[in-house]
Amino acid sequence: xxxxxxxxxxxxxxxxxxxxxxxxxxxxxxxxxxxxxxxxxxxxxxxxxxxxxxxxxxxxxxxxxxxxxxxxxxxxxxxxxxxxxxxxxxxxxxxxxxxxxxxxxxxxxxxxxxxxxxx
Ligand SMILES: [Zn+2]
Numbered sequence: 353x354x355x356x357x358x359x360x361x362x363x364x365x366x367x368x369x370x371x372x373x374x375x376x377x378x379x380x381x382x383x384x385x386x387x388x389x390x391x392x393x394x395x396x397x398x399x400x401x402x403x404x405x406x407x408x409x410x411x412x413x414x415x416x417x418x419x420x421x422x423x424x425x426x427x428x429x430x431x432x433x434x435x436x437x438x439x440x441x442x443x444x445x446x447x448x449x450x451x452x453x454x455x456x457x458x459x460x461x462x463x464x465x466x467x468x469x470x471x
Contacts, residue, residue, distance in 0.1 A: 355397045356457065358384050359450045366443035369430060376415070376428040376439075401449045411441035 361383040368374030379385045388396035393405040402409035415438040419428045423435075430436050 356450055356453045358387060359397050359446055359453060363443060363446040363450060366439055366446055369439045370436060370443055372430050374429065376419075378416075378428070397449055397453060401452060411438065411445050414438055415442055 365374060365376075365381065365383060369376055375381075379389050382389070384396045384398055385393075388394055388399070393399055393407075396405075398407055398410055399405045404410075407413065415435075416428070418434055418438055419425070423431050425431070430439055
């Protein structure tokens with residue numbers, strides 16, 4: 353699957369969460385994790401973008417922290433306006449990565465498929 357398409361499914365996932373229809377299962381239902389997070393986080397477009405593995409430096413950290421500190425539920429989803437704001441941050445961040453991948457694909461004149469990432 354091409355990286356742009358993977359990240360677009362992540363945008364869709366966060367849109368469902370913002371709409372109150374979806375939940376966040378972390379690694380288990382994160383489209384890029386399912387492909388790139390085998391045993392370690394490797395080659396994910398999010399890690400390429402932030403320069404950090406395991407979604408460090410992305411808005412996922414504040415979302416997760418808020419879920420644990422404010423709600424402490426098994427299911428991570430929108431429970432309050434702050435949740436919605438943090439989910440929106442994550443959604444916008446996924447869009448930013450899609451745009452970035454598209455811009456890079458445009459430069460190379462290809463569709464974003466490239467070799468293994470340098471680490
Ligand atoms: Zn909340």
